[in-house]
Amino acid sequence: MELTTQRWELTGGFGIENLRWVEASLPPPAADEVVIELEAMSLNYRDLLMVEGRYNPRQPLPLVPGSDGAGRIVAAGRDVTTPRIGDRVVPLFAQHWLQGDPSAEVYASTLGGPLDGTFARHVRLKASGVVVVPERYEVLSLATLPCAGVTAWNALFGLGDLQRGQDLLVLGTGGVALFALQFAVRRGARVLITSSDDAKLERAMSLGATAGLNYREVSEWGRSVRQLTGGRGVDQVVELGGAQTLAQSLAAVRPGGTVSLIGNLGGNEARLSVIPILMRQIRVQGVMVGSRRTLEAMVEDLSDPGLGPVTPVLDRTFPLTELPQALRYLQSGRHFGKICLEA
Ligand SMILES: NC(=O)c1ccc[n+]([C@@H]2O[C@H](COP(=O)([O-])OP(=O)(O)OC[C@H]3O[C@@H](n4cnc5c(N)ncnc54)[C@H](OP(=O)(O)O)[C@@H]3O)[C@@H](O)[C@H]2O)c1
Known part of the structure; x- marks a missing residue:
């Protein structure tokens, strides 16, 4: 009928x-x-x-x-x-x-x-x-x-292999970002997060994030993330900004680490040096839900x-x-x- x-x-x-x-x-x-x-x-x-x-x-x-x-x-x-x-x-x-x-x-x-x-x-x-x-x-x-849930889960545990005790960087506090934060905390990873808003960073800390950076105030946040991990860099980045943020994400990740390229909140095209990717053996992994x-x-x-x-x-x-x-x-x-x- x-x-x-x-x-x-x-x-x-x-x-x-x-x-x-x-x-x-x-x-x-x-x-x-x-x-x-x-x-x-x-x-x-x-x-x-x-x-x-x-x-x-x-x-x-x-x-x-x-x-x-x-x-x-x-x-x-x-x-x-x-x-x-x-x-x-x-x-x-x-x-x-x-x-x-x-x-x-x-x-x-x-x-x-x-x-x-x-x-x-x-x-x-x-x-x-x-x-x-x-x-x-x-x-x-x-x-x-x-x-949003499947995308974050796939980046971390389907295509990715985030382990207990590893460091994850998540960009922003939107839908995919907070799923990634919650999934990673639940599995015992440490999560660093960026936001344009200090109040949102505080809320992210209450969900288990270990550190937050305001990307409006700290433009070179990739270096700050490395400092927060004792100079090593994070094991994985949930990259949601795309063209605007990829260079900083590459600076934030450790040699041999993974940048899960998911979003394009900051646009699709940018001038970018490929040197960090090849010299530091970074995996750039696209994710499609x-x-x-x-x-x-x-x-x-x-x-x-x-x-x-x-x-x-x-x-x-x-x-x-x-x-x-x-x-x-x-x-x-x-x-x-x-x-x-x-x-
Ligand atoms: N590839 C896939 O399979 C897939 C799946 C789902 C989503 N996506 C993409 O992932 C991105 C996020 O999607 P969503 O649905 O989670 O979005 P959303 O809920 O609307 O999240 C947007 C939040 O991201 C932050 N943000 C905005 N511009 C930013 C920038 N230039 N750099 C860093 N952070 C920025 C802001 O958080 P603050 O206010 O805290 O700064 C904003 O509130 C979008 O580009 C979307 O198209 C891709």
Whole structure:
């Protein structure tokens, strides 16, 4: 039976002002599909870039934005054995990425561009693109896991190999950054963190960071990080600034250490000397969220009673119908952790 739903559509052009809350009909699921009634979503920086036309200026419109979320299965096609109706689930960010390295097909299957995303009351997806998650998490927290949570976990423990007692540097206090901080502290690593704001640094220390640096006040923070580690440098950097910060991250990491290149908050292009990378044998590891297998490994890891729970840091929640206000709040950079939407 066809379902009437509501969703945000970016239509007529890029820009927050071109978002429209529309009524739409959702055809019944095909044999291998399910319908999720979304209860919560979280905002990712990518969603803002997508709406502004800066992520992919050639993205065809209309588009339903939104990279992640959480909800319950309300309909399933005849061949679907799992998930079942009533299960609490999250969608994979890259719908066709089950395991291994990403491919062209994987890039073409990401939610919120090029595929329609999650800023909607319902989504219809392949059953293989949906993962059942534990009920003990509140739904807003679950909605933060498929994109920011998986990215941070993949950088540290999937593609990376962060060990107890090692030093990690995390840039900023946004969604990915605070997941990386919490995951690393939970595993007994020491975490240094940068921020533009001293009050945010204090909050990061209360989450277990051992030192904080205000990057507005200390422009050569790479050297300061090395000093804070007794001159050695950190074992790994969660690099979120991109072009603006990479040179300082390279200065902060130890010889043989890893820079996990995840974000581009400070732009995509910069003049950069490759000398530190080759002379100091630094690994620069790109990270693109993660596969189904990575998401499942993270969920399993979070359920490890020996390591204690992780409570995602939720800054503010808006009703789904207030997406434009939520995106403008993200744009302001005032948040600490995740901004969520509630359906
Ligand atoms: N490759 C991937 O798979 C992947 C996945 C998720 C996200 N990302 C990328 O990772 C980045 C962070 O995403 P997010 O969703 O976590 O963002 P977010 O929650 O909006 O975090 C933004 C925060 O980062 C800090 N920041 C802003 N500009 C900065 C700069 N130039 N240098 C250092 N820190 C800066 C600020 O924190 P303070 O106020 O504390 O300074 C800001 O509040 C984005 O570029 C996003 O596109 C990539």
